[in-house]
Amino acid sequence: MTERAQGAPGRRTVIGAGAAVLGTAALGVTATAQAADRNGGHGGRGGHRLDLPVPTVIGHRGTSGYRPEHTLGSYQLALDMGAHIIEQDLVPTRDGHLVCRHENDITATTDVSAHPEFANRRTTKTVDGVSLTGWFTEDFTLAELKTLRAKERIPANRQKNTLYDGRWEVPTFEEVLRWADREGRRRGKPVWLYVETKHPTYFRGIGLGLEEPLAKLLRRYGRHRAQSPVILQSFEPGSVQRLARLVATPRIVLLSGTGTKPWDFEVSGDPRTTDDLVKPAGLKWMASFAQGIGPTLDLIIPKDAAGRLAEPTTLVRDAHAQGLVLHPYTMRNENTFLPADFRRGSDPNAYGDAFGAFAAYFATGIDGIFSDNPDTALLAAADFTAKK
DSSP states (O other), X not given: OOTGGGOOOSEEEEESOSSOOTTOEEEXXXXXXXXXXXXXXXXXXXXXXXXXXXXXXXXXXXXTTTSOSSSHHHHHHHHHHTOSEEEEEEEEOTTSOEXXXXXXXXXXXXXXXXXXXXXXXXXEEEETTEEEXXXXXXXXXXXXXXXXXXXXXXXXXXXXXXXXXXXXXXOBHHHHHHHHHHHHHHHTSOOXXXXXXXXXXXXXXXXXXXXXXXXXHHHHTTOOSTTSSEEEEESOHHHHHHHXXXXXXXXEEEEOOTTOOOHHHHHHTOOOOHHHHTSHHHHXXXXXXXXXXXXXXXXXXXXXXXXXXXXXXXXXXXXXXXXXXXOOBOBOSBGGGSOGGGOOSSOTTSBOOHHHHHHHHHTTTOSEEXXXXXXXHHHHHHHHHHHO
16 A cells, blocks of 8 residues: 555644644644754744654554564565654663664563573563563673564464564664665655653663663764654653753653553652643643653543543643644554454454544544554544545
């Protein structure tokens, strides 16, 4: 499916505007002029028009509905399908290279357990308060990690994806930057990347801080400016603040479900929870260093006791009032991941009414969405735009 077949959404995202104007979604740059100038940006709040349709379709870990996540194969398919932005999650190796994995525990996403030479690397660690037993990227050099191959993380749900087990390596972020540059030149337009720092407080505590090497790579590849085709994200507001001091690229604060708390808040003793951050005062605070939020979909539309969608919250309205865009996560096509009212049939791994679910979420006014199935998301976005 080509990009032309998807239809042309009628709005574009504006980076640098302090409020929504003329039907566009606004990303309010609130860093100081001095910091922006220092990090490759500009000091004003005037809008920078960037090529981001609204609703924006974000390829979640590439196309993890069709290929093992965070592989060059998954990223390439997302680009070929027409995803507007493609996501990478970053964790470090022992020798300080940033690699693309959703977690530093690579037990489920690589064939490491089949490598007897690494059997003694299996260990138990506590990451963000959770005890995990397995193999971890920070215990491997990049050279060692490159001997492994990626595999499907949830084979019981996505059995067809196992066809591609072993086909791709674990990519470094620098390899992804090179790939994006090549594809950008070939296509005649930039390839957008959506980059997350994973467990930044944990990694900083073991001497493997993520933000500085990430900023260094962004500078090396000219993606550190306010108009660069990159959005940075983290579940830890402190990591987003640190990135704001290093580069001028747009930033998003990710938000888990109600009752949760960012791990850096746990460590620092900050009493606020996600419930506080989604209130107007919390949104105003995040708008002082970020341009948007990435809430879980349940913060947009909660589910009732039966798992069906209930009434939407005021989060979209409240965030937009602070000049923040909303890119919630994650839409998947399989019944097991859909709200109960959009499941079809009895097979949890069969596709449900994903188009109906997309329509419900788009109707709230969100600016984009993470999806494991970018082709479905693009068609749903085109349907939504055509009806407006």
